[in-house]
Amino acid sequence: MSDQLIDVVISKREDQADAVAVFELTAKDGADLPVFEAGAHIDVHVTPDIVRQYSLSNDPASTDHYRLGILQDPQSRGGSDAIHANFKAGTELQVSAPRNHFPLNLDAERTVLIGGGIGITPMLTMAYTLQAAGKEFELHYCCRTRGSAGFLDELAAQFGDRVHLHFDDAGDDQRFNPEQVLVPAVDGSHMYVCGPSGFMDWVIGTAESVGYAKDNIHFEYFNVDVDTSGVSFEVVAEQSGVSVIVGENQTIVDALAEAGIKVDVSCEQGVCGTCLCDVLEGTPEHNDKFLTEEEREDNDQIVLCCSRAKTDKLVLDI
Numbered sequence: 001m002s003d004q005l006i007d008v009v010i011s012k013r014e015d016q017a018d019a020v021a022v023f024e025l026t027a028k029d030g031a032d033l034p035v036f037e038a039g040a041h042i043d044v045h046v047t048p049d050i051v052r053q054y055s056l057s058n059d060p061a062s063t064d065h066y067r068l069g070i071l072q073d074p075q076s077r078g079g080s081d082a083i084h085a086n087f088k089a090g091t092e093l094q095v096s097a098p099r100n101h102f103p104l105n106l107d108a109e110r111t112v113l114i115g116g117g118i119g120i121t122p123m124l125t126m127a128y129t130l131q132a133a134g135k136e137f138e139l140h141y142c143c144r145t146r147g148s149a150g151f152l153d154e155l156a157a158q159f160g161d162r163v164h165l166h167f168d169d170a171g172d173d174q175r176f177n178p179e180q181v182l183v184p185a186v187d188g189s190h191m192y193v194c195g196p197s198g199f200m201d202w203v204i205g206t207a208e209s210v211g212y213a214k215d216n217i218h219f220e221y222f223n224v225d226v227d228t229s230g231v232s233f234e235v236v237a238e239q240s241g242v243s244v245i246v247g248e249n250q251t252i253v254d255a256l257a258e259a260g261i262k263v264d265v266s267c268e269q270g271v272c273g274t275c276l277c278d279v280l281e282g283t284p285e286h287n288d289k290f291l292t293e294e295e296r297e298d299n300d301q302i303v304l305c306c307s308r309a310k311t312d313k314l315v316l317d318i
Contacts, residue, residue, distance in 0.1 A: 004097045005045070006033065011065065013089050016150035019072040020118065021084055022057075024065050028092060032063040038125040039102035039192075039220070042066060043266060043274075044083075045094045051266045051274075052079035055194070055220075056098060057121040057151070059128040066095070069150055071118040101273065101290075102194070102220040104129055109188030111137040112181065114203055116195020117144075119222065120151060126192060127159055142166040142176045142195070178206035185211035192218045197289075221271045221289040226306045228287065233309040237261055237318045238280055252304045252314075261318065263304055270306035277304050281315035284308070 007028040014022045027033055041055045058067035072084040087093075104111075104126050111130055115123040120141050130137040139162055143149040146167050155163045166176035182191065182203075191212055193203045200219055207217045229249045236243045237256060246255040253263045253275060266274040270288030279302050286296045288303035295301060302314070 004034075005094045006097065008033075008066070008093060008095055010087055010089055010091045010093070013087065016069075018145075018148045019084075020148070020150040021070050021072070021087070022150060023068045023070065023087060024058075025068070025093075025095065026065045033066055034097045035063060036060055036066075036098035036125075037100055038104040038129040039122050040098040040100040040125070041102075041122075042068075042098055043096035044068070044079075046079050046082050050079050050082065052083075053266060053272045055102075055122040055125075057124045060125055061128070061132065066098075069118060069121045102192075102218065104192070105190055105218075106130070106133055106135065108190035108216070109136070110186055110190070111135060112189065112191045113137060113139040114142070114176075114178075114181070114191065114193040114195075115140070116142045116193070116199040116203075117148070118150075119193070119195030119200075120149075122194050122220065123192065124151060124154075127162070131159065131162075138162050138164065140164045140166060140176060140181055142199070144168045146170065178203050179210065182207050182212065183210050188216075190216045190218065194220045194222065197221055226270055226287050228306050228308070230285065230308045233311070234313040235309075236281075236313065236315045238315055239318055246308070251306065252302075252308070256304075256318075263318070265305050268305045270303045273303065275304040277302055278317035279314060280317050282309055282311040282313050284314065285310045 008025040009028050010023050011026045012024040016022050038060055041053045043051050043053055045051050054068045056066050057069050070083055073080045113123040113126055127139050166174055191207050193200050228251050232248055233246055235246055235252055240261050242259050244255045244259045246252050253265055263275050266272050273290040279300050283299050284302040285308040287306045290303050
């Protein structure tokens with residue numbers, strides 16, 4: 001997690017759609033905020049004990065504010081529920097400087113942006129950037145209903161016929177079909193997708209099957225269903241001089257916490273990388289969605305909130 005925390009105030013809250021609230025944040029001291037690039041997110045300190053990541057959704061050319069679109073998740077673990085209940089205009093909070101694990105490639109000959117539900121938020125920043133650069137792109141926004149879709153007026157006003165809306169309740173002719181959208185796979189085409197994990201897996205799998213180059217498929221998971229259970233194993237915290245046994249239904253984070261070693265966590269689902277740690281010995285069992293396939297094959301890093309061990313012991317640089 002970034003060490004730089006920024007004191008901000010919510011200058012505006014707008015409830016745009018079913019269970020979606022949009023917040024504008026400005027610096028408490030009135031200064032410009034750190035610049036960001038398309039695809040970036042910030043850590044929001046919701047409470048002293050809850051930190052969550054949310055994608056920025058405004059034009060990156062703006063320096064006077066950050067904008068977040070936040071879904072009140074039915075399976076909230078406290079973050080989005082607290083935000084929807086307590087965050088309003090005038091609320092002061094702290095956020096991190098922007099970080100970007102989902103960068104946009106401006107060298108692409110053609111770009112397809114696909115947002116599922118609240119996954120539209122990083123796509124907005126990409127659309128603004130591509131349009132400013134004069135690049136060819138199209139944006140597909142997929143929701144179950146029109147009533148659950150935010151940013152519709154903005155999308156129509158800013159991007160016009162580049163935007164394609166797909167609502168599950170609006171008839172078959174509007175339903176999203178990734179095979180139609182992604183074929184043909186033109187050389188130099190890049191595809192970006194963000195949304196629910198099942199939706200993303202479907203889109204990514206389709207892109208691969210129709211011939212998109214692996215390096216041209218870009219994605220960022222908001223949340224995933226992850227099984228953190230498995231066979232018990234030993235973890236040695238090298239720097240701390242502590243050894244613990246991680247139980248069958250226990251995470252490495254929880255086992256270390258019982259031994260007095262606090263690990264910074266945020267998503268607790270293996271998507272944000274906050275709890276990433278170097279592996280000095282042993283082979284991880286990677287359950288995260290943060291590391292790339294190449295990084296997993298190196299077996300020298302592990303996401304502690306969800307991953308386990310293939311070997312009897314892991315030695316960690318912590």
